[in-house]
Amino acid sequence: MVFSSNVFLLLFLPLFLSVYYLTPNKRRMRNYAILAGSYFFYGWWRLDFLALFAAVTVFNYFIGAAIGNAGVGQPRALRWTKIGVVINLGVLGYFKYANFGVSSFNDLVASFGFEPFSMTSVLLPIGISFYIFESISYIVDVYRGDAKATKHPVDFATFVSLFPHLIAGPIFRYKDLADQFEQREHSADLFGRGATRFMQGFVKKVIVADTVAPLADYCFSLTNPSTADAWLGTFAYTVQLYFDFSGYSDMAIGLGLMIGFRFMENFKAPYISQSITEFWRRWHISLSSWLRDYLYIPLGGNRNGNMATHRNVIITFFLGGVWHGANWTFLVWGAMQGFMIFIERVLGISGAPKQFRLVRWTITFVLVMVSWTVFRAASINDAWRMYQAMFFMKNIGGFTDPMLTKISGLQVGMLLLAILVVLVEGLREFGPRLKAPSQRVQTAAILVFLLPLFFLSIMKLSAQGYSAFLYFQF
Incomplete structure (x- = not known):
């Protein structure tokens, strides 16, 4: 289901809003209404991928709890964080890049005269890039101490599934919305x-x-x-x-x-x-800030001199291109963004x-x-x-x-x-x-x-x- 459809405008949205505002506004009851509506919204497309979506949510909730119980910055918390990040990226990698990987491998082996490898085509679940990135940001924030591991599974599930942004972003962070799951304003204005x-x-x-x-x-x-x-x-x-x-x-x-x-x-x-630097402060801000906080800064940011900074910028945007899709065009596009910002930094062009x-x-x-x-x-x-x-x-x-x-x-x-x-x-x-x-x-x-x-x-x-x-x- 998409926003720009008669089913959403004339059926889902009026029914959802009616149920939501008829639900008592206490004890997070309206979060249950959002969760149910969001799962219906996503499941309208395919029920089997709704099961994957729910499994990813449950997994990350328990990973976050394990990190929180281990203690901020502790070795055991780091191990849980690495497990969570690796499995999340593994799920994303399989569904998003398996076809591309097999196709590229077959092109390579075919050039040497060998038989291509056969594999059933993998269907890409809608929104997987967004909800995987949000899940990673949650467990990393818990490890860093920037967010507390939630003890309310419905709040976390509602955060991941929140239908207004579920399919195509923006990419949210749990720490920015946590208070709003407990209490938020409702008014005619x-x-x-x-x-x-x-x-x-x-x-x-x-x-x-x-x-x-x-x-x-x-x-x-x-x-x-x-x-x-x-x-x-x-x-x-x-x-x-x-x-x-x-x-x-x-x-x-x-x-x-x-x-x-x-x-x-x-x-x-x-x-x-x-400037291209300014452009990325204004375009898809939730993604560019995510790449900055969870990739560029962990790589070293600008802490180790100009050469390391330029390298980190290029790597960050190259991987941002990879995130966009399994096609050589996105890799080239990401490399272009990194190279252009590298040139601007060398020339001293202001981003503001x-x-x-x-x-x-x-x-x-x-x-x-x-x-x-x-x-x-x-x-x-x-x-x-x-x-x-x-x-x-x-x-x-x-x-x-x-x-x-x-x-x-x-x-x-x-x-x-x-x-x-x-x-x-x-x-x-x-x-x-x-x-x-x-x-x-x-x-x-x-x-x-x-x-x-x-x-x-x-x-x-x-x-x-x-x-x-x-x-x-x-």
């Missing part, structure tokens, strides 16, 4: 803010991302794209990815507010960044500029677009085909005829809207500080603009059917 945020994300996903998606898909499928085709396709995917993923995050944050949870922001206007500089922004945005090309491509060969068109001008005579037949006025309008959104975000960040609009103005804006767009999105969704989120594959 908070619910209204949550509903508004959900509608904003829904519009971003269905109206903008889904509209430009066919354009990006078609460009990346061309066997001989022109230079114009390749750049338009890359720009369309740049827009699609941001509005799709940030739209999901907005919906997750909005759903959280509707049931009293306050979640972290996952995006902060990333396309106004003036205090004023807007057009040249720095332009260079950064182009580099981000270029890196998204290999991220989107189905293979290294497909990415190379796009890069040849983009930079070697293999076919420079404008858009190809098939491409012209695919471009619609609505898609062009959405691309222009995306540019306007980036400009507004830049003005908000670097322009004059304006007084926030009054509650009356905000309410009027919702009634005049957001609600009609939301209902238009529902009609569009009904017409186009199922609409998956891009980050479901990770």
